[in-house]
Amino acid sequence: MAEPHDAPRDLTRNQGLVLGTLNRSSAPLSAYDILDKLREEGLRAPLQVYRALDKLVERGLAHRLESLNAFVACADAHCHRKGLIAFAICERCGRVDEFADEVIEERLSGWAANTGFKTERTTMEIRGQCAECLKAAA
Amino acid sequence: MAEPHDAPRDLTRNQGLVLGTLNRSSAPLSAYDILDKLREEGLRAPLQVYRALDKLVERGLAHRLESLNAFVACADAHCHRKGLIAFAICERCGRVDEFADEVIEERLSGWAANTGFKTERTTMEIRGQCAECLKAAA
DNA sequence: CGTTGCAGCGTTATGCTATAACGTGTAGAG
DNA sequence: CTCTACACGTTATAGCATAACGCTGCAACG
Incomplete structure (x- = not known):
């Protein structure tokens, strides 16, 4: 089953995991929500998630919702918004x-x-x- | 020395203290900033500040800035905005x-x-x- | 090749923001 | 008076975010 949209190929492992988690979610996720979903993959500390989120947001692949303290994947498949x-x-x-x-x-x-x-x-x-x-x- | 603008008369003590603190500040304050400034007045717990802020925001006397997790007094003296x-x-x-x-x-x-x-x-x-x-x- | 610089990683510890849950006090309505 | 509503005060806890450390891997350059 394909992701909602393809991810860029040059993401690091953590960035890819985090973006994948956001893409699979129908609602915004907090950094700790994401962390919980990725414990099986070996992630253990909030910082691992926050660092990945920082990069994703910087590149426009994800957005931070300030009023929720949560994150979503960018809805635009190719992120040219x-x-x-x-x-x-x-x-x-x-x-x-x-x-x-x-x-x-x-x-x-x-x-x-x-x-x-x-x-x-x-x-x-x-x-x-x-x-x-x-x-x-x- | 007068406040930047008069406060409504029907505020409770805590609400008045919190609103006064916001009015005297030239920048947004977090709830904990406010708490620190009001320890001399007897406030001790975050909840005392948050409860006052809830009411002030509800009445439009203060605003929450989501992107800062902080609060400001409403700029409009009579808050009819x-x-x-x-x-x-x-x-x-x-x-x-x-x-x-x-x-x-x-x-x-x-x-x-x-x-x-x-x-x-x-x-x-x-x-x-x-x-x-x-x-x-x- | 070596080394230098950068980016990401992993970990521990900590700090900041916000609310749950409990009981008390008090003023107005019936 | 008693009931209700609301604010208050306190303790404890939950939820969000970053500081500071050291390590690894890789690309660029002389």
């Missing part, structure tokens, strides 16, 4: 939708230009309930 | 600017309407460097 990414997080099923919006990006960079702020990183996270969970709850 | 708030956080001096943008709000609610997502809470945080720090570094 540029610019601002917004996340919609369902608090019921844990599902995360990733989307980009150029208008929002323009507004933010406009604000930054006006105030002389130099943006380095932006996080945008919407919490709520996804359509499916709303239907199921009805 | 509605809707989405974006935060621009300077990583150099710690200063936080609060702003609202209706266009962004419309785009997000548009996305939510299209996908059937029911938004409950949105966090938007921009990290970078403020104009003053950029000037100082030049």
Whole structure:
């Protein structure tokens, strides 16, 4: 059975294990969740996971969800997503939708230009309930 | 010396102390930072601070910055700010600017309407460097 | 070849952030 | 008065993240 999408070939063993775990999960995972799933593979310490996550996030293969202190694999198979990414997080099923919006990006960079702020990183996270969970709850 | 802005009169002692501490700070504070500043006032346990913060955030008198695990007082003196708030956080001096943008709000609610997502809470945080720090570094 | 530099690895220890679970005190509603 | 709701105080614990150490393997270079 194939992964949701192929991983780059130049990942280290730990990075590959961590990314694989994220890809197999339908919900965000904390570093400790990941560690627990990888004990069989020989991982023992949080740092092993955090180091791998740092690299994956740096390369855009995974994202950190600040409001959850958790991580997801990037939804874009080839990870060419540029610019601002917004996340919609369902608090019921844990599902995360990733989307980009150029208008929002323009507004933010406009604000930054006006105030002389130099943006380095932006996080945008919407919490709520996804359509499916709303239907199921009805 | 007056507070940056008057606090509502119906806060409990702990809530007032915590809000006062946030108001006096020019940068976000973690719950433990606040606790340390309030030991003289008799506070001893994190929970005392967290409980006060919960209420303050609930009432919009303070905000939680997810990407810092820290808190700031609301910048709006009378806290009537509605809707989405974006935060621009300077990583150099710690200063936080609060702003609202209706266009962004419309785009997000548009996305939510299209996908059937029911938004409950949105966090938007921009990290970078403020104009003053950029000037100082030049 | 040797060695130098870098990146990742593994381990232990520690620090920071947040909440569970318990009981107490007090003010307002009925 | 008594019931309810809410805040409080305390102890203990859970959950998230990094510091600091030393080692290994590999590629670049003289």
